[in-house]
Amino acid sequence: MYAENLADFESKLQRLFEEWKTRPLSVPENQFPADLLKALHAIGAFDALFSAEENGLGLCQTPTGGLTLVTLLRRTGSLNLALGRCLEGHVNVVRLVELYGTTSQRHALKLRLKEGSLAGIWVTDGNPAVTIVREGPSYRLSGIKGFASGIKQVSLALITATSEHGDAVMALVPTTRSERQRPGPGTLTGMQASGTGGYDFTGLQLSPEDLLGSAGDYLRQPxxxxxxxxxxxxxxxxxxxxxxxxxxxxxxxxxxxxxxxxxxxxxxxxxxxxxxxxxxxxxxxxxxxxxxxxxxxxxxxxxxxxxxxxxxxxxxxxxxxxxxxxxxxxxxxxxxxxxxxxxxxxxxxxxxxxxxxxxxxxxxxxxxxx
Ligand SMILES: Cc1cc2nc3c(=O)[nH]c(=O)nc-3n(C[C@H](O)[C@H](O)[C@H](O)COP(=O)(O)OP(=O)(O)OC[C@H]3O[C@@H](n4cnc5c(N)ncnc54)[C@H](O)[C@@H]3O)c2cc1C
Structure with missing residues (x-):
């Protein structure tokens, strides 16, 4: 049954690819490819990332699912590299929450992403870098992420913040406040449709449930x-x-x-x-x-x-x-x-x-x- 479901998803992906590959690239080139994102969502590409227990196809979990993920990322990159970058970030978030999250964090992420929300992984720091300090039962963030893809589309980001002890701590943070958006690295010559900007987290308060895994997990190999x-x-x-x-x-x-x-x-x-x-x-x-x-x-x-x-x-x-x-x-x-x-x-x-x-x-x- 699992193999059949994977094959069914792959054929939907192939049909979408055949339909989209002759379409022109977006004009203007800095326009986020929202239609393609919607089309991928419609064939179940985002639900497929989750485990079978979460009604997904295990693209982030099983070796066979991994080979289907190769096809999904490759096809998306071929149609639109900027969307490929954003999808890659989204997949990274699902994978890290799968690896380091609690059962309730995994479930909450699934619910949150169900409506087609895009998640981002924003780890590259801007100036100043993002730090986290404990304040009683909660935590306070400060600083800017400097390379944040999908700045206008991502509604939840997995970020890293440096603790007082110098560890990289992972946190899942809502990113919907437009007044926190910053210019980022400047106008890139390519990948403009990825909407890569900066985001200021200064003053944001987090609860312990917003933190993912333990300090240092983000850098854990492999x-x-x-x-x-x-x-x-x-x-x-x-x-x-x-x-x-x-x-x-x-x-x-x-x-x-x-x-x-x-x-x-x-x-x-x-x-x-x-x-x-x-x-x-x-x-x-x-x-x-x-x-x-x-x-x-x-x-x-x-x-x-x-x-x-x-x-x-x-x-x-x-x-x-x-x-x-x-x-x-x-x-x-x-x-x-x-x-x-x-x-x-x-x-x-x-x-x-x-x-x-x-x-x-x-x-x-x-x-x-x-
Ligand atoms: C379109 C786009 C989207 C992106 N989206 C995101 C995102 O959503 N989230 C995110 O976190 N990041 C994102 N990034 C950032 C990305 O992950 C990399 O951090 C960034 O692209 C690395 O850039 P760089 O080549 O300038 O790196 P650099 O680290 O400056 O490397 C340039 C060169 O210097 C060398 N080098 C590095 N450190 C040293 C050193 N100390 N001394 C000497 N040489 C050194 C490197 O090996 C390399 O050869 C994005 C980048 C792009 C281009």
């Missing part, structure tokens, strides 16, 4: 690093879209049979397939119950960098293949390249590479599937 496979899956969707646009434009201009263009198409397909194999391996590692924590984080970290490399190489190939047309505003390929290049700027890439390298200097590659 989850802290392993979760980045989901961002790679969204970026892979951007790669898919670029490969499609490359083929379409070369065909439309009657240039696809040229041997130089064919060579680049071949290379582009190799990059796409390479990224897809890495993402699958990373997802399997992230859901593994038998692997060592360091194996999981190292596999996922290398996957993240492999997908980043594939995307950057693909962008160069597309620019060479299409020429100036890849730089004309209004052409979908131009926007997807900007969105993808911006989205690839994820935290600590140097550390991810060198930490994985120093682990695998001493250890053989693990089996990600037992």
């Amino acid at each position: 989850e802290f690093s392993a979760g980045s496979w989901r961002g790679s899956a969204v970026a892979l969707g951007g790669i898919d879209r670029l490969v499609d646009l490359l083929r379409q434009e070369l065909l439309a201009r009657g240039r696809a049979d040229n041997p130089h263009q064919l060579a680049r198409i071949g290379e582009a397909l190799i990059l796409q397939k390479t990224a897809s194999m890495w993402v699958k391996e990373a997802a399997q590692a992230a859901y593994s119950t038998h692997m060592k924590s360091e194996d999981v984080t190292s596999v996922v970290n290398l996957a993240r960098l492999a997908v980043e490399r594939a995307a950057l190489d693909l962008i160069t190939l597309v620019q060479r293949s299409l020429g100036v047309s890849a730089f004309i505003k209004g052409n979908a390929v131009e926007q997807v390249m900007r969105d993808l290049a911006t989205y690839l700027r994820q935290p600590a890439p140097d550390e991810a590479l060198t930490e994985a390298a120093s682990w695998f200097v001493h250890h053989d590659w693990p089996k990600t599937v037992p």
Whole structure:
């Protein structure tokens, strides 16, 4: 029955993808893709994230559910990278509440998200950084989150706040007050539709039930690093879209049979397939119950960098293949390249590479599937 339900969801997702993939990207480009969000909600993509006990499909819990989550994130990224980023954040919240929340927190989140609310994970600090202090039976927040995707759409955010002891504490906080919104990092050249801004939490009071897990849980491995496979899956969707646009434009201009263009198409397909194999391996590692924590984080970290490399190489190939047309505003390929290049700027890439390298200097590659 579970397998049937997953297959049914995947076919709904495929139908939605086929219907949406020919639609133009949003105009203006900073417009949040609310219609696509609604369409995903309508096919049950958000309910599917929850466990079977919560009437979901276990996309955040079971290895088979994880493979369906690869498809969901990849397809969404292909249709709209900005929505992919927001969905990825939403999934991260569901996963962390699943891992570290109490039964009542898990249930409350499910109820809260039922109406189609979007959750966000806002951990990157602004200036000043977010801190938390205890005040009698409650807590008080202070400071700003500086990179907050879906600033106008997210109604509940999982944030980190630094305690007096220097620990990262997780809290679930309502984020619907427009007067608390701040400009954030400035106008990004890509991913504008993700509505990434800042949010000021100064003076907000929380009760102990608003805190998630224990101090330090957010940075606990392997989850802290392993979760980045989901961002790679969204970026892979951007790669898919670029490969499609490359083929379409070369065909439309009657240039696809040229041997130089064919060579680049071949290379582009190799990059796409390479990224897809890495993402699958990373997802399997992230859901593994038998692997060592360091194996999981190292596999996922290398996957993240492999997908980043594939995307950057693909962008160069597309620019060479299409020429100036890849730089004309209004052409979908131009926007997807900007969105993808911006989205690839994820935290600590140097550390991810060198930490994985120093682990695998001493250890053989693990089996990600037992
Ligand atoms: C569109 C978009 C949406 C986002 N949405 C969210 C969100 O909703 N929530 C959220 O929390 N965050 C969000 N972020 C922020 C994101 O998670 C990263 O924190 C951010 O993109 C990292 O940016 P950066 O490349 O400037 O990082 P940096 O850390 O500045 O890294 C830049 C380079 O410097 C290196 N480096 C890092 N630290 C050091 C050091 N101490 N000394 C020397 N070199 C160093 C890095 O390895 C890298 O090579 C978003 C980002 C984007 C682009």
